[in-house]
Amino acid sequence: MTPRSAPGRTTPDLSFFLDHTSHVLRTRMAAALDEIGLTPRMHCVLVHALEEERTQIQLAEIGGMDKTTMVVTVDALERAGLAERRPSSTDRRARIIAVTEKGAKVAARSQEIVDGVHEAALGSLPADEREVFLRALNTLVKGHLATPAASPQPVRRARERTK
Numbered sequence: 177m178t179p180r181s182a183p184g185r186t187t188p189d190l191s192f193f194l195d196h197t198s199h200v201l202r203t204r205m206a207a208a209l210d211e212i213g214l215t216p217r218m219h220c221v222l223v224h225a226l227e228e229e230r231t232q233i234q235l236a237e238i239g240g241m242d243k244t245t246m247v248v249t250v251d252a253l254e255r256a257g258l259a260e261r262r263p264s265s266t267d268r269r270a271r272i273i274a275v276t277e278k279g280a281k282v283a284a285r286s287q288e289i290v291d292g293v294h295e296a297a298l299g300s301l302p303a304d305e306r307e308v309f310l311r312a313l314n315t316l317v318k319g320h321l322a323t324p325a326a327s328p329q330p331v332r333r334a335r336e337r338t339k
Contacts, residue, residue: 201297208289212282213256217241217249219290222258222283225273229264235273258282 205216214222220239224230230238236246250273253259258279264270275283298306 201293204297205290205293208293209286212285212289214282214286215249215252217245218253218258219283219286221246221249221253221273222275222279223287225259225275226280226283229266229272229274231264231270231272232261253279 202216209216209219217239221235224235224238232246232250233243235241236243239246241249250259250261253273254261257276259273259275261271262274264272298310301309
C-alpha cells in the first residue's frame with residue numbers, strides 16, 4: 177500500500193492559531209489570578225456582579241458557565257467572604273449575587289491582574305500591529321464569527337482543567 181499524502185493547506189490554520197493562543201492566555205490568566213486566590217470564573221462573577229444587580233443565571237450566561245459550575249463558583253466566593261446571595265431589590269422572588277466590600281477590593285485587584293495579562297500579550301506585538309490585530313479580532317467577533325453555527329453535533333467550548 178502506498179502512503180497517502182495529506183491535502184495541502186490553502187490558508188493558514190486559523191482554528192489552531194485561535195485555539196492555541198486562547199489556551200495559553202487562559203493558563204496565564206489562571207496562574208496570575210491564583211496568586212490572589214481567585215479563578216478566572218470567580219473574577220468574572222465578581223466584576224459582572226458589581227456592574228449591576230444580576231442573578232446567578234444572568235452571571236452564568238455572561239461567563240459561559242453551566243448551572244453546577246456557577247453554584248460552585250458562588251459557593252467559593254461566599255466562603256471567602258467576597259460575595260453573597262441576596263433577594264433582588266426589584267423582584268423579591270429573585271436572588272442576586274451581591275459583592276461584599278472585601279469582594280469589591282479583590283475585584284479591583286483582580287481586574288488589574290487581568291489587564292496586566294492582556295497588556296503583556298498585546299505588548300509582545302509591535303505597536304503598529306497591536307491596533308490592526310485588535311481591530312481585526314473585533315471585526316470577526318462582531319461580524320462573521322459573532323454567532324456559533326447550528327450543528328447536529330454540538331461543539332463544546334474548551335474547559336479549564338482543575339488542579
